[in-house]
Amino acid sequence: MKFFKIILKNAFRHKLRTLLTMTGIAIAIIAFGLLRTVLTSWDAQVEVSSLNRLITRQAVSFIFPLPYAYKNKIEAVEGVGTVTFSAWFQGVYKDKDHFFPRLAIDPETYFDVYPEFQLTPEEFETFKKERNSCVIGRDIANQYNIKLGDIMSIEGDIYPGQWDFVVRGIYQPRDKSTDGTGMVFHWNYINERVKEQYPDRAGYVGWYTVALKDPDRAAEVSEKIDNLFKNSPAETKTETERAFSQNFMAAFSAILTAMDVMSFVIVGIIMLVVANTMIMSARERTKEYSVLKTIGFSAKQLSLLIIGESVLISFLGCVIGVLMLFPVVGGFEQSIPKNVFPVFYLATRTVVISVIAVMLVGVAASIFPLMKALKTSIVDGFRYSG
Amino acid sequence: MKPIIEVQNLNKVYKKSENEIKVLNNINITVGEGEFLALMGPSGSGKTTLLNLIAGIDKPTSGNIEVKGVDITTFGESALAKWRSSNIGFVFQFYNLIPVLTAFENVELPLLLTKLNRAQRVKHVESALKVVGLGDRMSHYPKQLSGGQEQRVAIARAVVTDPLIIVADEPTGDLDRNSATEILTLLERLNKEFKKTIIMVTHDPHAAERASRVLHLEKGDLVDNL
Numbered sequence: 001m002k003f004f005k006i007i008l009k010n011a012f013r014h015k016l017r018t019l020l021t022m023t024g025i026a027i028a029i030i031a032f033g034l035l036r037t038v039l040t041s042w043d044a045q046v047e048v049s050s051l052n053r054l055i056t057r058q059a060v061s062f063i064f065p066l067p068y069a070y071k072n073k074i075e076a077v078e079g080v081g082t083v084t085f086s087a088w089f090q091g092v093y094k095d096k097d098h099f100f101p102r103l104a105i106d107p108e109t110y111f112d113v114y115p116e117f118q119l120t121p122e123e124f125e126t127f128k129k130e131r132n133s134c135v136i137g138r139d140i141a142n143q144y145n146i147k148l149g150d151i152m153s154i155e156g157d158i159y160p161g162q163w164d165f166v167v168r169g170i171y172q173p174r175d176k177s178t179d180g181t182g183m184v185f186h187w188n189y190i191n192e193r194v195k196e197q198y199p200d201r202a203g204y205v206g207w208y209t210v211a212l213k214d215p216d217r218a219a220e221v222s223e224k225i226d227n228l229f230k231n232s233p234a235e236t237k238t239e240t241e242r243a244f245s246q247n248f249m250a251a252f253s254a255i256l257t258a259m260d261v262m263s264f265v266i267v268g269i270i271m272l273v274v275a276n277t278m279i280m281s282a283r284e285r286t287k288e289y290s291v292l293k294t295i296g297f298s299a300k301q302l303s304l305l306i307i308g309e310s311v312l313i314s315f316l317g318c319v320i321g322v323l324m325l326f327p328v329v330g331g332f333e334q335s336i337p338k339n340v341f342p343v344f345y346l347a348t349r350t351v352v353i354s355v356i357a358v359m360l361v362g363v364a365a366s367i368f369p370l371m372k373a374l375k376t377s378i379v380d381g382f383r384y385s386g
Numbered sequence: 387m388k389p390i391i392e393v394q395n396l397n398k399v400y401k402k403s404e405n406e407i408k409v410l411n412n413i414n415i416t417v418g419e420g421e422f423l424a425l426m427g428p429s430g431s432g433k434t435t436l437l438n439l440i441a442g443i444d445k446p447t448s449g450n451i452e453v454k455g456v457d458i459t460t461f462g463e464s465a466l467a468k469w470r471s472s473n474i475g476f477v478f479q480f481y482n483l484i485p486v487l488t489a490f491e492n493v494e495l496p497l498l499l500t501k502l503n504r505a506q507r508v509k510h511v512e513s514a515l516k517v518v519g520l521g522d523r524m525s526h527y528p529k530q531l532s533g534g535q536e537q538r539v540a541i542a543r544a545v546v547t548d549p550l551i552i553v554a555d556e557p558t559g560d561l562d563r564n565s566a567t568e569i570l571t572l573l574e575r576l577n578k579e580f581k582k583t584i585i586m587v588t589h590d591p592h593a594a595e596r597a598s599r600v601l602h603l604e605k606g607d608l609v610d611n612l
């Protein structure tokens with residue numbers, strides 16, 4: 001620590017150069033952190049999807065519906081707990097650009113199967129009783145400034161017409177990773193109007209969500225469910241919610257891989273920036289290193305000065321970068337549609353990886369100038385002119 | 387006078403691709419404890435090379451250098467570094483202070499390699515700077531000092547660890563007459579009052595006058611031994 005003052009003074013010998021280097025590192029860290037945050041947000045989406053829930057959907061495609069009548073049959077399968085269902089309602093609230101998921105669901109069972117959406121018992125009771133009521137997520141309530149008792153008018157598209165819902169519940173997301181942007185209402189209420197207007201579309205749901213009694217038996221239960229409907233007009237495909245998410249995400253894997261690679265290319269760039277600064281500094285100080293060696297500085301002590309300086313510059317750049325990363329990620333979270341990344345926040349892991357990466361880069365960047373400084377003999381160092 | 391440095395059959399050859407340049411030819415010198423020795427000779431005669439070898443910052447091609455009875459040519463690099471830090475003080479022609487460090491910090495550098503604590507270091511640095519007459523310039527940076535003052539800081543840095551031997555390579559070569567005289571007086575005082583053994587390379591006959599003995603090098607040969 002006796003050497004810290006020297007390291008500090010050396011680091012800021014060329015203030016402009018050092019500041020530019022640190023700014024370069026900071027910008028690279030922001031880019032790195034942002035990319036990593038996007039990646040961890042994708043992963044988070046897969047990870048929060050449960051292993052104790054199955055999704056049963058139409059075998060051909062997710063967009064084809066399943067008969068409501070399947071509910072009882074699925075419930076009868078051994079190992080199955082509560083069964084609930086949802087239908088994709090979509091529609092437009094206020095304007096097309098502000099999209100959030102809207103589902104027609106079974107009020108009796110839905111919140112049993114999805115305990116991460118937390119309602120007070122009173123809210124739950126009134127929601128169940130009132131056929132044209134709805135529950136929305138906290139984030140949607142905040143975004144549109146909606147209170148309990150307000151009416152939300154949705155312009156239907158898949159289910160044409162105007163639909164008015166009374167807000168009877170605002171659910172709190174249980175975890176940081178829980179989506180707070182949902183809107184759900186009674187499937188029965190929708191289905192009744194469909195029955196009048198489009199009789200042949202009535203009685204269908206989008207997909208079933210099956211709570212498992214024992215997550216270890218997921219494969220077996222899935223197979224039993226799918227076997228029930230083999231050779232029927234609507235065959236099913238059942239898999240765990242996580243597998244379902246993974247398949248959904250797989251479509252984006254090429255982009256994700258590219259981002260992954262890019263984030264490490266950025267680390268490489270930081271390294272070049274720091275190495276360049278260190279090489280310039282070390283070259284200018286060739287004579288000084290000879291002076292220090294003459295005085296008696298050992299290879300170890302000289303290394304400490306050179307590596308220390310490189311790591312210090314890298315670290316300060318990293319600190320600036322990380323401090324700026326928080327507002328940048330926050331700003332991003334505000335500007336991307338909620339449903340793209342239900343959770344988008346700077347993970348501690350990302351910060352830790354950034355700091356470690358930059359530290360390693362700081363050490364690596366000093367290796368070349370260090371080797372040169374150590375290899376140059378004292379006498380040659382004094383004779384150096386450059 | 388008790389010998390402190392004994393140079394025996396010292397040779398230094400530089401190889402440049404095919405050519406061999408003989409820089410020092412079979413040099414033999416004995417320096418007594420407390421001597422003030424001046425090395426003179428034309429440019430390229432090998433003065434700096436000889437000084438560097440005696441100070442242990444360069445390795446001879448052959449021959450021995452015994453300092454206080456120890457042959458330093460047998461030392462490895464790190465042993466040599468350690469030996470230098472406690473036995474030799476260096477003064478260079480161009481002062482070679484670290485520009486971002488104050489006078490105090492420059493003088494403190496050699497002490498950072500010792501076990502002294504902060505308070506002890508402060509005491510040593512202050513007394514070294516007082517000896518060279520710069521007690522009031524401790525927080526000045528090199529560029530805020532004159533050449534003569536810079537050289538005095540460099541001398542303070544050389545003596546702060548209290549080494550037995552001081553080597554100086556043209557310490558007045560870059561100074562005006564007055565500053566040069568000050569520096570020489572200071573070296574003389576270190577020799578007389580503090581009993582330092584001094585080996586000084588110089589082109590300046592005035593400087594050589596201060597020495598107790600003058601040696602002349604000519605193309606790598608010691609030509610006289612006055």
Ligand SMILES: Nc1ncnc2c1ncn2[C@@H]1O[C@H](COP(=O)(O)OP(=O)(O)OP(=O)(O)O)[C@@H](O)[C@H]1O
Pocket residue numbers: 379380383400402407409427428429430431432433434435436
């Ligand atoms: N590292 C080296 N490689 C090759 N030749 C060298 C090296 N160091 C010194 N020499 C050569 O050795 C000879 C003596 O050099 P040295 O520096 O000892 O001379 P000097 O007497 O100190 O000269 P000056 O008075 O100019 O300082 C010169 O011819 C020089 O070119």
Ligand SMILES: [Mg+2]
Pocket residue numbers: 433434435555
């Ligand atoms: Mg010379």
